[in-house]
Amino acid sequence: MSLVSANSTDGFERQSIAAFSEQAYLNYAMYVILDRALPNVCDGLKPVQRRIIYAMSELGLNAGAKHKKSARTVGDVIGKFHPHGDSACYEAMVLMAQPFSYRYPLIDGQGNFGSPDDPKSFAAMRYTESRLTAYAQSLLSEAGQGTVDWQPNFDGTLEEPVLLPARLPNVLLNGGMGIAVGLSTDIPPHNLREVVNATIALIDNPESTVDELCQHVRGPDFPTEGEITTPPDEILQMYRTGTGNVRQRARYEVEQGEIVISALPFQVSGSKVLEQIAAQMNAKKLPLVTDLRDESDHEAPTRLVIVPRSRQVDTEALMAHLFATTDLEKSYRVNMNVIALDGRPRVMNLRELLSEWLVFRQQTLTRRLTWRLAKVDLRLEILAGLMIAFLNIDEVIAVIREADEPKAELIARFDLTERQAEAILEIRLRQLAKLEEIALRKEQDALSAEAAQLRALLADESALRGLMRDELKADAQTYGDARRSRLVTRGAAQALAETDLMSAEPVTVVLSKNGWIRAAKGHDVDAHALSYKAGDECLAFDHGKSTQSVVVFDDTGRAYSLSAHSLPSARGQGEPLTGRLSPPTGAQFTALVLAEESDHVLLWQNTSYGFIAPYTELLGRQRAGKVVVSLGDGARLGTPLKLSDKHVRIAVAGSNGHVLIIDRSEIPVLGKGKGNKLLSGKAGIEIVAVCALKDGEWLKVQSGARSVTLRGTDFDNYRGARASRGRLLPRGFQRVDGLLATEE
Template sequence: MQDSQIIRTEYSELMKKSYIDYAMSVIIARALPDVRDGLKPVQRRTLYDMYELGIRYDKPYRKCARIVGDTMGKYHPHGDSSIYDALVVMAQEFKKGMALVDGHGNFGSIEGDGAAAMRYTEARLAKITQEAYLADLDKNIVDFMPNFDETEKEPEVLPVRVPNLLINGADGIAVGMATSIPPHNLAEVIDAVEAYMKHEDISTKQLMKYIKGPDFPTGGIVVNKDDLLEIYESGAGKIKVRGKVEVEEMKGGKKRLVITEIPYTMIGAGIGKFLNDVCALVETKKTNDIVDISNMSSKEGIRIVIELKKGADVENLTNMLYKKTRLEDTFGVNMLAVADGRPETMGLKKIIEHHVDFQFELATRKYKTLLAKERDRKEIQEGLIKACDVIDLIIEILRGSQSVADARACLTQGITENIKFKSGISRKMAAMLRFTERQANAILEMRLYKLIGLEIEALMKEHEETLKNIARYEDILNHYDSMAEVIIEDLEHFKKEYARKRRTVVENGQEAVYEEKKVEEQEVVFLMDRFGYAKTVDVATYERNKEAADAENKWIVNCINTGKLCVFTNTGKMHQIKVLDLPYGKFRDKGQPIDNVSNYDSTQEMVVYMCDELQLRYAKLLFATKQGMIKKVKGNEFQVAKRTIAATKLQEDDELISVQVITDDQHVVLQTKDGYFLRFSAQEVAEKKKAAVGVRGIKLRKNDELEQIYLFYEGTEHKISYGDRELTLNRLKVAKRDGTGTKARS
């Protein structure tokens, strides 16, 4: 047994090295696509596994679970969900410029519905994948490397013949970097590649005569055309995309807006979010022109219908949708990919340059392999033709040989010692034979029917064809123009077979100018019932229903409709609510839970005080807690922009029980749960900051706690009900703060 050796090292250095190794593994082997085939490792391995399993476009579909399991077991040991997710995305035409997998079953929808479980769905390779991504793998066209456990071989890169990185785009988050490449139109990208191959000094601007911009599978409109040149030169930037809105006339002079195309970024949950945002615009009175909204989208395409009131300002409303919802969105471009083993952000020309270099490498390896095969075939054909000319001698050699080795030695080296010949002339002729090993084997394996005249003629024609192929392959390998012609030929074939019309419009759209109608400032009354449902009504409505409103509602606050309400809770927080976010209308309307329009959580906290923000400007607030702590705080400390702040600091197991507006000429009465009352002047309450705990208001006995706080002016009679009797607070003896108080009889 060997002695173990302890290696001492700096812990931070070890962690740094380990994290860098992990980060590089994620960057190179997981998250980023290769610039050559435009595929991430999981996509490449999945497609190769389908190719190996023989799941071709013209063969029956196979269960996705079989594909995922096989891929995970052989090539990608990182969990089945990552493989299935990649397989699903490659089958979703609304996410990819060109779907690489032909899916059968529920592969999700553009509205965000997930795919069915892999045990239910089936898939096979798409035709373009087989023809342009996996063809010629048997021709030593790419290098193979061992898989994770060195039991299989997998290609380092697929021999993709089209610029897949641009056609399908890519997105991925690595460590410290991310890639986001939009999809493009196949025909345009092929035209740009061909233009580059004819003129290598072509500029990005000239390439953009062919590639107009991104071509999203969801269509839409790119509205910042002038920014695209800089984006494609640098490889990074922001593309503004809008949905397509059409106006349809209805009966009675009404109109409706129909959204037929959405921004690419809205795929999935974005459609539901858009519908909610439009509803919110109506609820918050941002617009009164929308009557109804419905999502009529189907497999045939997107159709979101917004019905409008008669006389609605269509242009202003459309601009409002662009401004206030994700109907206009930004697609962040970062064209990052792995090039020569390292991540690099590349412009359009650089990506095309890498693709063309890769195509020449593929073509060189392919035609070298084909040339070697044709030369081998030529050698055998020449041997067979020569053999046909001396067939009688060869038959004599075979009949006179004792073994195959003797016959082969005679055919290749002219050794005749162990062979019986009919005549000395035959022996002399046999001694002159010098067939190659390959030719000798072909002659020995040749069948007799090959001696038929037509077969010999066919052999001669085949030899002529072989010579032509050799000449062609040598020409391709020795001349740039010939190889470029072959590559362009292939690209033209793919363009003719798979090109489709551009779906995304690229233009310089006008900035969406939306004139928001100014809300007329007015005084309203905020009403909230004991269940937390709130609304606002105008003052006249409140006055007419004052008796019912006071009886049914727990909180009633006069406020300005353009202002904010401040909500103090027992947890020591203050939440702000925009009055305009609350429903405004009839007295009998139900209202809306304040949880929906603020950070207030009715399951975790309780309201102890509400007021209009303007009320706080010059006021002072008295804070009191269950443990008897009190303080005065200037109201302007709570005039903040944040929706939620800490209104006071609380001790452990303490909670806020009261917040009230206080003046220095008032008197304070503290009442405990056990019936102790303490009266003192408001001037004795220390003024503190909102972040302070405060000072002790009353000395509490064991298990007692502060329950109520009363404020009144000296000289005014203030009565409360306590137990079975009435108690007049201004008759209580004036004491000092932090006393024990006097026990009242109930």
């Protein structure tokens, strides 16, 4: 077709930029898809990999040959077959030589070919040497036996194979990954013996389902010895659809209280893992670990040691946290997208992929047998002519000595073909011995038997499939090995909560009148004796643990949550709460409480209303807090009272000198609100103190420097129903300064 458009008058083609760009981009996309990024289902190789292996075989760098400089190979590859950058070509070559990257390496490297910590730390190609591995022969051994099509190289001076005649489904064995235009592929590596067993099962029963094939292929088999933790049903679904995910985690043992990591997931760097753990330690987010060591060497390529803080640390919980927060557990995307036999990319499930490869293998085997049969027939033709010459040796010699055209004369006299006549003319005198005739007869008998066998194989498809089965078994015996990646069903790892990672140390949280907060270690801290800023003083304090959450209240009834371990040390003067929280304008912080999440808190107002709130209802993440107590006009929130399950009664004292002891069950349990009336009295009567009592405890009333304990009958006299008036205290104790629980 002419490149000149129909309306062209000056010999130039005229085309819109949109049409040209679209066509150019499509051409580029198809090139990247078919000739760069995606592997072929037949040999499992991309073009650059195929050209490297073929170029090395042409250089004679087989498994038994001496290593040669990698630069020599790269030069041949880019000079003869692959006109691209030498660095990209060498990197592809190095990848095929790394035993931690390829399940079955195709290249045997000598020198620095990188390490699992840094796969790209390989030496320059002028320093390293390489040759093919024995496994690479499974791709090349039949290349010269008429099994492949050939195409001209980029400049048309040489020929290269379109595909390599792989004797094994390499596309599954070594897997592959690549990103094309709009397409990508991620095929995990597999165990050779398992894949061969599945392939043989498909040969024996072409109607086998994916589920039946998965009885042989249990899952991917990565070069590293980490554990595959994906559940079997997810792996089965992955093979049914050709897409999915696989999780692999490190293997570890506990030795003398230390955690020793002996195997890492595929493509995970040990040094990076140690950096990730060290970063958590430096940020004080991993106090359960005190030390890290890398004891890897030649005898133990992976040996990372994690030293827990003590033997009481739950190693399984710690490792679950590290699996969730570091690369000790990694998820791999699976997308078995390959170039099919029809030359089009397609995502295949396990059965489709093996079926396509078997079609290719049967075609390759047929071409190999046909090529061999042609060679045998040709040799038999020549042998037949030689036998005629031996039976008529004197006459043949006479013709050769006397005839002007001995070749034509031989053809005419003995009814020979041109090949037979040419072979007779090339016989040396020493080949006329009797022993040579016997050798020719033996060769003729052997080749005749071989030709009959080859014709039988080519005529019988079941016999051909039997030969495929036998060759697969032989190759599995030669190249197969045990599975490396153990299959262990485990749930997804969960990171520990920040408080679970910390030791529960006793702390005293102190809130000042001006809204500054801090935490002191221990419970024997005198909050009032601490140093405060000028004009500031202690407002409230509470004892608890560093793993608990602090709830701070303001005068609008809002509750705010903070982690106790995140508070500044009491060695200083703390920090203002307004730097962490966003209270309403003009609001003042009035109280705090520090309790376990299983506890409850009595929230009461001076106006005699109150309710019991679960501590978890007070917690929240909002900087602006959340409204918990509905305060009426003139109402103030009293000091929250912590309640455990053992507290059965609540004592309430009024400003009129009355005390009422209520059963806890009468006070409502609410998440938020105003609550119910606790103590009745005349207008203006307020609650001044509350106290929680356990069974067996009495009530001690503090009035100035004096106190009185209500016990026995006196104690019972103050008990009553909620919202009743209670009973007046004895003279001299009607100004209540505090209520305390006592066993005296």
